[in-house]
Amino acid sequence: RHKFWETQPVGQFRDVADGSLPDGAIEPPTPLSEVRADPYPLPAAFEWFTCDLDDDALLADLYALLAHNYVEDDENMFRFNYSPAFLRWALRPPSFFRAWHIGVRAKESKKLVAFISGIPARIRARDDVVRMAEINFLCVHKKLRSKRLAPVLIREVTRRVHQENIWQAAYTAGVVLPTPITTCRYWHRSLNPKKLIDVGFSRLGPRMTMSRTVRLYKLPDAPLTPGFRQMELRDVAAVTRLLRSYLARYVVAPDFDELDVEHWLLPQEDVVDSYLVESPETHEITDFCSFYTLPSSVLNNATYSTLKAAYSYYNVAVKTPLQQLMNDALIVAKQKNYDVFNALDVMENEGFLKELKFGPGDGQLHYYLYNYRIRNGIKPSELGLVLL
Ligand code: NHW
Ligand code: EN5
Structure with missing residues (x-):
């Protein structure tokens, strides 16, 4: 075989x-x-x-x-x-x-x-x-x-x-x-539903018109959480602490130090975006979210040649509810003109996917280790690792 x-x-x-x-x-x-x-x-x-x-x-x-x-x-x-x-x-x-x-x-x-x-x-x-x-x-x-x-x-x-x-x-x-x-499933949240339908990435739901669909996926113009801002170099130590303590709860996860966090999470335009919540009162960094940019070529379409997709990366919600944090991530992705926001059902993601109007995709992602056995495998929700 x-x-x-x-x-x-x-x-x-x-x-x-x-x-x-x-x-x-x-x-x-x-x-x-x-x-x-x-x-x-x-x-x-x-x-x-x-x-x-x-x-x-x-x-x-x-x-x-x-x-x-x-x-x-x-x-x-x-x-x-x-x-x-x-x-x-x-x-x-x-x-x-x-x-x-x-x-x-x-x-x-x-x-x-x-x-x-x-x-x-x-x-x-x-x-x-x-x-x-x-x-x-x-x-x-x-x-x-x-x-x-x-x-x-x-x-x-x-x-x-x-x-x-x-x-x-x-x-x-x-x-x-x-x-x-x-084995994980991809989920997709439409940001630009008309284009997604035009290129065949998604379909008009039953009993749905285009204008109802556009309304269904509408988002506010700006993030809602007070203190939500882009991550900067000066945040590396605080983000590393937040992420390390968060990833500790998963069965399989990367062991990130500050150098890793600086490399993997400091924003780079059209590569990786990271946001955090800085408490307006205490200036403490309480929550964090990130996504990376991976467009897809649209094959055989007369109007469009690429889809701009954001992929959920590492997210840590301590004080802000995860759903609210990810809603702000969707809002900034929409502001930045992404067509779709994708996420796997890893970590705690099941806790926001349906509520934030993600739908299951037709693709799966299997995770493997070479020369390392984990008896009986793990559940997607026990996995704290996102590969690019
Ligand atoms: S997964 C994306 C892989 N790339 C693509 O799908 C691109 C489009 N496809 C291709 O370029 C992310 C070709 O179809 C490829 C296969 C190159 C995939 N992983 O040359 P043959 C990664 O990059 C096995 C592993 O005739 P091909 C992760 C297949 O089962 N194995 O096929 C990469 C068969 O073996 P079998 C894959 O279509 C992880 C053999 O290749 C595979 O011309 C790599 C057939 O070879 C895949 N995605 O070329 C493993 N796809 O035993 C790393 C097919 O079944 C392991 N095969 O007869 C760890 C190494 C480091 C260890 C360090 C201690
Ligand atoms: C290594 N780093 O299949 C990665 N993508 O669902 C290598 N489907 O985009 C392995 N087929 O479901 C990558 N739209 C494995 C994934 C390969 C790429 C892949 C899937 C993931 C995908 C889309 C388009 C399907 C087009 C026809 C999909 C439905 C979206 C819809 C939006 C509205 C709500 C319901 C879902």
Whole structure:
């Protein structure tokens, strides 16, 4: 069934039911001297190529590869369109490894035809903080599909991660592989319902007219919570404290320090937006919310070429009710001209999705750990990790 995945240290479908295996590493680390020293062989026409994301020309090539060949929905109507600035942000967190930005080029034309990336992260599973790689942006050009290139890319990134003495990884995918730790659903909140309907992202509900639909999704012009403002550099320490104590309640969550928070949550236009509530009386930072910007190309539409989507990221509601905080996030996203606000049913999100008029999407997101077993998996609401 899974000629490649059967050979890997991941939960195998056949032993998910075996409740006797312990949590933690599936196989022990090997001595670094035993990690294969040279890259895995590629078909003769191709070569490995470590990508330098400082190089604007390379970044443009990577952007183009993904814009034309990365993830689509099940009916091939939309394709993720990560921006160059977003890719730089996503791939260069604190202490990133250049060698984990792995391209495959055609030897002759030097054209970039495939890519996979890893970034380092500390991820906690129950009470175990583990150094992991987060693997993302696996992509093979459409013309080179089904030739078993993906397993070569995965083995090569694994080798380069092992060279840094890291033995676990986290990743998400829309497809089912052995074996998800949990399966999440995407939910969508229309901000610009007319455009969403015009491009086929959503449909006019039964017994609904366009004008009733537009009215249904209307939002106030400005956030309602007193003290709601953009996060700034001076807030990093307070946001880190808030986020660390919040994420502590989840079974699987990142272990963020101040450097991570500065990188992942300080606002960057059209990449990541973060807001917080500063108490007008005490100036204490009591609540926090954030979203990242990931447009999708609209395939085959005469009027529109892109959808501007915000994706819920990390949110912490302590004093302000979560529903009210997320309503303010919707309001600022609408002000900034997003067409749709997306969220997964992770963390406490179930507590606002229906009330704030999100509807379930047709896509799922499966979460995976490599070489780490979590007995019986977890529920989406026990997951405190959002990957880009
Ligand atoms: S998920 C997004 C992945 N990218 C896309 O969907 C883009 C569009 N599709 C493509 O580019 C986020 C190709 O279809 C890809 C597969 C490249 C997906 N994850 O080359 P073959 C991520 O980036 C298995 C893992 O012939 P292809 C996370 C498949 O099951 N495996 O297929 C990435 C089969 O193996 P099997 C996937 O269509 C996490 C084999 O690939 C997969 O030409 C990576 C077929 O290969 C997927 N999304 O190319 C794992 N899709 O055993 C990281 C297919 O079933 C693991 N496959 O025969 C950790 C590593 C680090 C460890 C460190 C200690
Ligand atoms: C790794 N970081 O399927 C990510 N998106 O629902 C890789 N559906 O946008 C894995 N099909 O439901 C990504 N509209 C896996 C996801 C791949 C992309 C994907 C889904 C998520 C999606 C939309 C459009 C469907 C178009 C036809 C969808 C319904 C919205 C509606 C709004 C009004 C209230 C009800 C719902």
